[in-house]
Amino acid sequence: MRVNQIKLGLVVAQPNNGKDELKRFLESEDADFFLFPEGFLHSRNLNTACKIAKEN
Numbered sequence: 001m002r003v004n005q006i007k008l009g010l011v012v013a014q015p016n017n018g019k020d021e022l023k024r025f026l027e028s029e030d031a032d033f034f035l036f037p038e039g040f041l042h043s044r045n046l047n048t049a050c051k052i053a054k055e056n
Helices: 018-027 043-055
Strands: 008-010 033-035
Touching: 008 018
Parallel strands: 008 033
Antiparallel strands: none
8 A cells, every 4th residue: 555645844044034935945855845934934025925926
């Protein structure tokens, strides 16, 4: 029997460095899915965060 596995990453990021931290975590292959804490990025950075996510 084959079991599908997903590696979950719980992010503990440096405060006030959201964009750089997002890029660093998404570039890593440590997990398939990352869970970022509430308030990790400000809404004014949403467009930049979407671009970073699409690149990775």
